[in-house]
Amino acid sequence: MDLMEKTAEAPSRRKDMRSVRLPKDHRPVKAGRVGVLLVNLGTPDGTGYWPMRRYLEEFLTDKRVIEWPKALWYPILYGIVLNTRPKKSGRAYDEIWNRERDESPLRTITRSQSDLLGERLSDLGEDVLVDWAMRYGKPSIASRLTRLQEEGCERILVFPLYPQYAASTTATVNDEAFRTLMRMRWQPALRTVPPYHDDPAYIDALAASVEAKLAEIDFEPEVVIASYHGIPKSYFDKGDPYYCHCQKTTRLLRERLGWSKDRLIVTFQSRFGPEEWLQPYTDKTVEALAKAGTKKIAVINPGFASDCLETLEEIAGEAKEIFEHAGGERFVHIPCLNDSVGGMDVIEAAVRRELSGWL
Ligand SMILES: C=CC1=C(C)c2cc3[nH]c(cc4nc(cc5[nH]c(cc1n2)c(C)c5CCC(=O)O)C(CCC(=O)O)=C4C)c(C)c3C=C
Ligand SMILES: [Fe+2]
Numbered sequence: 620m621d622l623m624e625k626t627a628e629a630p631s632r633r634k635d636m637r638s639v640r641l642p643k644d645h646r647p648v649k650a651g652r653v654g655v656l657l658v659n660l661g662t663p664d665g666t667g668y669w670p671m672r673r674y675l676e677e678f679l680t681d682k683r684v685i686e687w688p689k690a691l692w693y694p695i696l697y698g699i700v701l702n703t704r705p706k707k708s709g710r711a712y713d714e715i716w717n718r719e720r721d722e723s724p725l726r727t728i729t730r731s732q733s734d735l736l737g738e739r740l741s742d743l744g745e746d747v748l749v750d751w752a753m754r755y756g757k758p759s760i761a762s763r764l765t766r767l768q769e770e771g772c773e774r775i776l777v778f779p780l781y782p783q784y785a786a787s788t789t790a791t792v793n794d795e796a797f798r799t800l801m802r803m804r805w806q807p808a809l810r811t812v813p814p815y816h817d818d819p820a821y822i823d824a825l826a827a828s829v830e831a832k833l834a835e836i837d838f839e840p841e842v843v844i845a846s847y848h849g850i851p852k853s854y855f856d857k858g859d860p861y862y863c864h865c866q867k868t869t870r871l872l873r874e875r876l877g878w879s880k881d882r883l884i885v886t887f888q889s890r891f892g893p894e895e896w897l898q899p900y901t902d903k904t905v906e907a908l909a910k911a912g913t914k915k916i917a918v919i920n921p922g923f924a925s926d927c928l929e930t931l932e933e934i935a936g937e938a939k940e941i942f943e944h945a946g947g948e949r950f951v952h953i954p955c956l957n958d959s960v961g962g963m964d965v966i967e968a969a970v971r972r973e974l975s976g977w978l
């Protein structure tokens with residue numbers, strides 16, 4: 620039987636899957652399934668120099684991340700950055716590493732989100748498969764998309780786990796997914812989950828996480844900072860909607876909490892390189908607040924679906940230290956939604972919505 624015939628016989632609807640009739644000598648064909656692939660940013664395999672260097676090299680040679688011309692960027696990357704940053708970042712990862720599983724928290728949490736989503740979608744039957752991947756490091760998008768396809772997924776929903784769209788995060792996940800399809804003879808249909816920065820389920824979950832944390836601590840923060848990962852300002856000037864998405868999330872959260880503009884403010888963290896990035900900067904802001912006499916603050920990271928280096932080390936660790944060093948007294952980090960019930964409600968709602976018409 621040739622491929623054309625096989626294709627014609629393949630069922631178009633899931634419930635027809637078991638009715639595929641093939642000649643006796645035909646190799647088994649799995650078909651008719653639907654895949655969901657959660658994708659997060661990435662993870663090194665370890666905190667030593669070489670695993671860190673491999674990870675950073677993959678990350679920082681992505682044209683969606685560093686848009687400078689290769690002729691300008693590569694001498695700096697290979698001459699300086701990849702010689703110094705692996706050690707510095709490796710030390711930072713060491714502080715937050717999940718020693719029990721020997722992996723980064725981002726990897727632990729993303730896997731758990733995928734497992735829990737699989738359980739939550741169990742009412743859809745065995746023909747819906749859920750898996751997870753990383754844009755940089757392992758498991759790669761290519762390996763997991765290929766596996767889903769081999770398991771018979773003719774339709775795959777790719778979910779970049781970023782509430783706010785940025786070309787350097789969302790688009791590069793989608794690019795990589797479609798690049799993988801470029802190598803396939805028999806491609807699955809692919810859908811991507813759009814940004815969910817203003818999804819009511821997401822805003823509700825963030826608000827509930829703020830309220831729960833504030834009820835748990837023994838002080839009332841004078842200011843709550845919504846700290847987002849930054850991007851170079853030039854990317855915003857070229858039309859990236861990321862800044863506007865961050866502002867909108869914060870406005871909706873503020874409205875949902877019934878707070879004033881001074882109680883919940885926006886900042887941007889994790890600057891990289893010499894360019895100007897989105898402002899105001901988180902580190903400078905916590906320092907200025909403390910110096911101006913603010914004693915108690917909380918920081919939430921609405922732009923991260925999972926806690927990671929940037930939230931656990933840079934905010935819960937470094938930003939706290941900066942605040943206290945400049946005269947602040949109480950600092951609390953509000954955890955990301957992670958695999959909490961609220962966090963999973965957000966992921967599940969988006970997946971069910973985006974699967975519509977496929978089930
Ligand atoms: C949530 C959105 C993110 C945006 C936007 C983003 C843009 C961006 N990042 C870099 C450079 C680095 N980021 C690093 C880590 C990192 N970044 C995000 C998310 C966004 N990045 C996450 C979730 C993480 C943490 C990964 C983890 O395993 O915990 C790093 C690596 C760590 C380090 O050496 O500091 C770099 C480098 C750029 C240049 C950029 C926009 C252009
Ligand atoms: Fe980043």
Ligand SMILES: [Fe+2]
Nearest residue numbers: 889928929933
């Ligand atoms: Fe950082």
